[in-house]
Amino acid sequence: xxxxxxxxxxxxxxxxxxxxxxxxxxxxxxxxxxxxxxxxxxxxxxxxxxxxxxxxxxxxxxxxxxxxxxxxxxxxxxxxxxxxxxxxxxxxxxxxxxxxxxxxxxxxxxxxxxxxxxxxxxxxxxxxxxxxxxxxxxxxxxxxxxxxxxxxxxxxxxxxxxxxxxxxxxxxxxxxxxxxxxxxxxxxxxxxxxxxxxxxxxxxxxxxxxxxxxxxxxxxxxxxxxxxxxxxxxxxxxxxxxxxxxxxxxxxxxxxxxxxxxxxxxxxxxxxxxxxxxxxxxxxxxx
Amino acid sequence: xxxxxxxxxxxxxxxxxxxxxxxxxxxxxxxxxxxxxxxxxxxxxxxxxxxxxxxxxxxxxxxxxxxxxxxxxxxxxxxxxxxxxxxxxxxxxxxxxxxxxxxxxxxxxxxxxxxxxxxxxxxxxxxxxxxxxxxxxxxxxxxxxxxxxxxxxxxxxxxxxxxxxxxxxxxxxxxxxxxxxxxxxxxxxxxxxxxxxxxxxxxxxxxxxxxxxxxxxxxxxxxxxxxxxxxxxxxxxxxxxxxxxxxxxxxxxxxxxxxxxxxxxxxxxxxxxxxxxxxxxxxxxxxxxxxxxxxxxxxxxxxxxxxxxxxxxxxxxxxxxxxxxxxxxx
Numbered sequence: 001x002x003x004x005x006x007x008x009x010x011x012x013x014x015x016x017x018x019x020x021x022x023x024x025x026x027x028x029x030x031x032x033x034x035x036x037x038x039x040x041x042x043x044x045x046x047x048x049x050x051x052x053x054x055x056x057x058x059x060x061x062x063x064x065x066x067x068x069x070x071x072x073x074x075x076x077x078x079x080x081x082x083x084x085x086x087x088x089x090x091x092x093x094x095x096x097x098x099x100x101x102x103x104x105x106x107x108x109x110x111x112x113x114x115x116x117x118x119x120x121x122x123x124x125x126x127x128x129x130x131x132x133x134x135x136x137x138x139x140x141x142x143x144x145x146x147x148x149x150x151x152x153x154x155x156x157x158x159x160x161x162x163x164x165x166x167x168x169x170x171x172x173x174x175x176x177x178x179x180x181x182x183x184x185x186x187x188x189x190x191x192x193x194x195x196x197x198x199x200x201x202x203x204x205x206x207x208x209x210x211x212x213x214x215x216x217x218x219x220x221x222x223x224x225x226x227x228x229x230x231x232x233x234x235x236x237x238x239x240x241x242x243x244x245x246x247x248x249x250x251x252x253x254x255x256x257x258x259x260x261x262x263x264x265x266x267x268x269x270x271x272x273x274x275x276x277x278x279x280x281x282x283x284x285x286x287x
Numbered sequence: 288x289x290x291x292x293x294x295x296x297x298x299x300x301x302x303x304x305x306x307x308x309x310x311x312x313x314x315x316x317x318x319x320x321x322x323x324x325x326x327x328x329x330x331x332x333x334x335x336x337x338x339x340x341x342x343x344x345x346x347x348x349x350x351x352x353x354x355x356x357x358x359x360x361x362x363x364x365x366x367x368x369x370x371x372x373x374x375x376x377x378x379x380x381x382x383x384x385x386x387x388x389x390x391x392x393x394x395x396x397x398x399x400x401x402x403x404x405x406x407x408x409x410x411x412x413x414x415x416x417x418x419x420x421x422x423x424x425x426x427x428x429x430x431x432x433x434x435x436x437x438x439x440x441x442x443x444x445x446x447x448x449x450x451x452x453x454x455x456x457x458x459x460x461x462x463x464x465x466x467x468x469x470x471x472x473x474x475x476x477x478x479x480x481x482x483x484x485x486x487x488x489x490x491x492x493x494x495x496x497x498x499x500x501x502x503x504x505x506x507x508x509x510x511x512x513x514x515x516x517x518x519x520x521x522x523x524x525x526x527x528x529x530x531x532x533x534x535x536x537x538x539x540x541x542x543x544x545x546x547x548x549x550x551x552x553x554x555x556x557x558x559x560x561x562x563x564x565x566x567x568x569x570x571x572x573x574x575x576x577x578x579x580x581x582x583x584x585x586x587x588x589x590x591x592x593x594x595x596x597x598x599x600x601x602x603x604x605x606x607x608x609x610x611x612x613x614x615x616x617x
Contacts, residue, residue, distance in 0.1 A: 011510055011513070012510065014510070014512055015510035015511055015512040015513070018398070018511075018512040018515075018516075019398075019402075019403050019511065019512070021395055022395045022396070022398040022399040022402070022403050023399055023403065024395065025391070025392045025393075025394070025395025025396050025398075025399065026395065026396050026399040026400075026404075026412060026416075028392055028395075029392060029396055029416050029419065029479075029482050029483075029486070030412070030415055030416070032419065032479045033415060033416075033418055033419050033422075035430075035434070036422060036426065036427070036430045037422075039430050039433070039434045040426055040429075040430060043433070087326045087329060088326075090322060090323045090325075090326035090327075091323070091326040091327040091329065091330055093323050094320075094323035094324050094326065094327040095327060097323075098320050098323055098324065099324075099327070108331070109327050109328075109330055109331060111602075111605055111609075112330055112331055112334050113330050114601075114605050115334065115598060115601045115602060115605060116330065116333065116334055118533060118536050118537060118601055118604075119334075119536075119540065119594070119597060119598070119601065120539070120540020120541070120542065120567060120593060120594070120597055121540075121542070122540065122542045122567050122570060122571065122590070122593075123337060123341070123540065123590055123593060123594045123597075124337065126341055126344075126570070126587060126590040127333075127336070127337040127340055127341065130340040130341065130343070130344040130587065131336070131340050134344075150333060153329075153330065153333070154330070157327075157330060181312040181313070181315060181316050182316050182319070182320075183315055183316050183318075183319035183320075186319070207421065210423070211422075211423020211424070211425055211426065212423070213423070213424070213425045213542070213543045214424075214542040214543055214567070214571055217571055217574060217575070218574055221575070238423065238425045238543075241425055241429065242425060242428075242543065242546075245428070245429050245432060245433075245547070246547075253433075256429065257429070260425070260426055260429050263423060263425070263426065264422065264423070264426055267421060267422070267423055268418065268421060268422075271418075271421040272418075275414075
């Protein structure tokens with residue numbers, strides 16, 4: 001039997017220690033964020049120059065920029081969103097609005113979509129490689145866009161599904177009681193109400209594929225030169241970063257840092273912007 | 288009479304028009320519904336055909352090597368013999384190190400965000416931790432290679448060699464040249480990458496604990512720690528495990544960051560300081576070099592193994608998480 005005083009002291013001590021560890025864990029997590037951002041920003045700012053945006057990727061030992069990779073990345077990301085977002089919005093709408101009579105089927109699709117959401121992106125790249133690249137016999141920017149589209153798809157499905165479920169039932173009932181067909185109710189009433197949420201999902205999907213590297217290695221590969229042919233190997237910033245950072249040349253390292261800077265800025269701006277956009281719209285509708 | 292018939296025929300025309308229109312609209316409705324249902328089915332098709340296509344692509348390797356593909360540690364591109372034990376081992380060990388770091392830290396962050404931090408600090412800190420998840424993995428890789436690896440080899444690894452190396456039993460894990468790249472570094476980077484996923488799930492489920500439960504425990508004189516450890520954690524146990532599995536699924540499939548810091552060495556070594564390989568890093572590094580069918584097929588077979596393992600882990604995670612959602616009545 002121990003004295004009540006000792007017991008109380010011990011409980012207080014363990015309480016204090018646990019709180020201190022909680023604070024320490026948070027500082028630990030934040031310090032990594034700080035370290036990574038500072039290293040990327042300092043090295044990137046040092047390597048940044050107007051040439052990055054005007055010249056193409058150089059051979060070893062020469063100077064150059066990232067223009068072809070930036071264009072390739074932008075085109076493939078936009079195409080990826082154009083492939084993934086419409087399909088995702090349609091599938092999310094089905095789950096939220098049209099599947100009430102098939103709950104098992106609906107929950108199965110939701111479950112599989114959640115798994116797809118966190119499935120390794122390298123696997124989706126291999127999948128597109130086996131069904132597209134291997135069949136047509138060459139690497140292709142379009143195949144890269146398809147792989148990116150498959151990454152956007154589950155993000156948009158999830159956000160569309162969740163946003164549509166938040167739309168009040170009164171809106172559906174009011175529109176249907178006027179005799180409006182369901183597809184018009186969906187497109188003209190529900191989508192209008194859910195637009196901020198759906199757009200946020202699309203932006204988050206875009207943020208996710210902008211820095212994506214692994215699936216592009218097997219689909220779009222890389223291209224050192226300007227290429228207007230999307231059906232051939234296409235350069236992208238992340239793949240160029242991978243190739244240049246792993247090389248022994250200082251000029252290439254510096255370009256890789258410049259690329260890392262641009263990618264980080266774009267991705268952070270997209271994801272912060274998407275969340276701020278959603279927050280603002282929520283506050284407006286609450287007011 | 289004529290007026291009446293004209294009126295009635297007008298009504299008839301209008302009724303026929305309305306019938307036509309409602310028929311057209313119901314056609315459009317069912318067309319719309321089928322298009323949406325097709326898109327939803329596509330989600331299932333993608334997952335299923337991804338698994339099947341990789342099984343098909345890897346069939347040559349599975350047929351040639353059989354179960355030796357999983358247990359053999361010989362990876363010989365010239366002799367065309369491929370055994371995947373080294374990458375499988377590397378994936379499992381680096382993920383295990385990642386979870387050893389990420390689980391306690393994530394718990395600490397969730398504890399801080401739900402019980403310790405003042406209200407005004409919660410949202411900004413949570414947003415900052417989530418930014419960690421937004422940083423692309425290639426950035427983790429570059430930072431790891433140029434910043435974290437030198438830090439490890441200059442400051443951390445010599446200390447580990449001197450202090451943990453001589454220990455009996457576990458010492459062998461911590462002896463080796465301080466190269467910087469290797470299993471331990473990769474595990475730490477992976478741990479940092481999955482912290483935001485695990486901590487945000489933990490924070491969300493901690494918030495679902497009914498206030499009355501916590502208040503009862505406080506009323507009996509519990510400390511904050513006792514409330515968290517004896518009330519909150521038991522109440523949310525299955526969802527917390529789900530969150531941990533979600534992080535594990537991420538760690539297993541993470542590619543680029545690991546590729547940068549793991550060293551791409553097909554050798555088995557007891558030491559965590561030695562370079563190794565993982566499934567995803569092997570595929571990323573060697574895919575464009577694969578010069579024979581059996582080489583390519585072995586890499587795709589590796590992808591299939593990775594896919595199956597992550598699917599199982601993620602499925603467990605979702606089941607554990609949905610248990611809590613159901614209890615919440617959501």
